[in-house]
Amino acid sequence: MSASKTKVEDALANLALRLKLESLKLNEKNETYLLFDQKFHVTCIFDANKDEFILTSSVGELEKFSVEAYKRLLGDNFFWAGTAGARLFLEPGEEGGPDTIVIREIVPIAMFDEERLYERMEDFVNAVEYWTTEYPKLPQGRGDSLANQATGNIMVPA
Numbered sequence: 408m409s410a411s412k413t414k415v416e417d418a419l420a421n422l423a424l425r426l427k428l429e430s431l432k433l434n435e436k437n438e439t440y441l442l443f444d445q446k447f448h449v450t451c452i453f454d455a456n457k458d459e460f461i462l463t464s465s466v467g468e469l470e471k472f473s474v475e476a477y478k479r480l481l482g483d484n485f486f487w488a489g490t491a492g493a494r495l496f497l498e499p500g501e502e503g504g505p506d507t508i509v510i511r512e513i514v515p516i517a518m519f520d521e522e523r524l525y526e527r528m529e530d531f532v533n534a535v536e537y538w539t540t541e542y543p544k545l546p547q548g549r550g551d552s553l554a555n556q557a558t559g560n561i562m563v564p565a
Contacts, residue, residue, distance in 0.1 A: 411516045412437075415453045415460055421521040422528065441528075447535045449528070458516045462493070462527065464535045467542030468505035469497065476545035480508070491530040495538070508542055510534055 408416075416432065419439060423431035426441075433439050437453040452461040469476055480497075483489025493512035500506045512531050514523065 409455065411458050412453060412455065414516060414519060418519065418521045418524040419451070422524055425525055443532050444536075447532055447539065449532065449535065460514045460516060460519055460524070461511060462514075462531045463509060463511040464531075465498075465507050465509050466535055466538040467508045468500070469508055469542065469545060470505050470548040471500075471503075473545065473547050476547065479545060489534075489537075491534040491537075492527070493531055493534050508538065510538055 412433075419431040419433070423429070431439055431441070433451075433453055437455065439451045441449045441451065443449065448464055450463045452463065453459075454461060480495050484495050487493065489495075490510060493510045495508060495510050497506040498509050510531070512527060514527055
């Protein structure tokens with residue numbers, strides 16, 4: 408086992424103790440999963456190739472071409488103002504379906520230890536909770552003319 412993976416395993420064991428969990432270990436894909444308050448899912452991934460530890464969570468859905476919502480997401484990403492150090496991004500949905508709003512934080516293993524994981528997890532879960540309640544307030548589907556331009560549809564007034 409690499410020194411980085413040992414560092415991650417030790418930090419996860421410490422996190423499990425602090426959260427009063429029986430155990431918390433990486434699976435064969437170097438992932439582990441947490442559920443907070445029975446509603447906030449967090450996936451933890453150790454990327455050995457990049458020597459990074461990644462926290463990620465889906466927080467909601469957003470209709471395509473929701474321009475005003477895009478502006479809000481970009482604004483809150485700026486200097487991590489609305490994300491507690493993490494980043495928001497959109498994961499494309501199926502054609503015609505909504506995109507998924509995902510929050511993700513990447514922690515380089517060089518900056519990673521037991522205390523840092525606990526602190527980052529706390530901030531991350533708070534950001535997930537915030538965005539889970541915030542995304543329903545985002546203006547959805549306000550870019551109808553933009554959507555029609557992008558798909559090649561032409562709107563003819565009746």
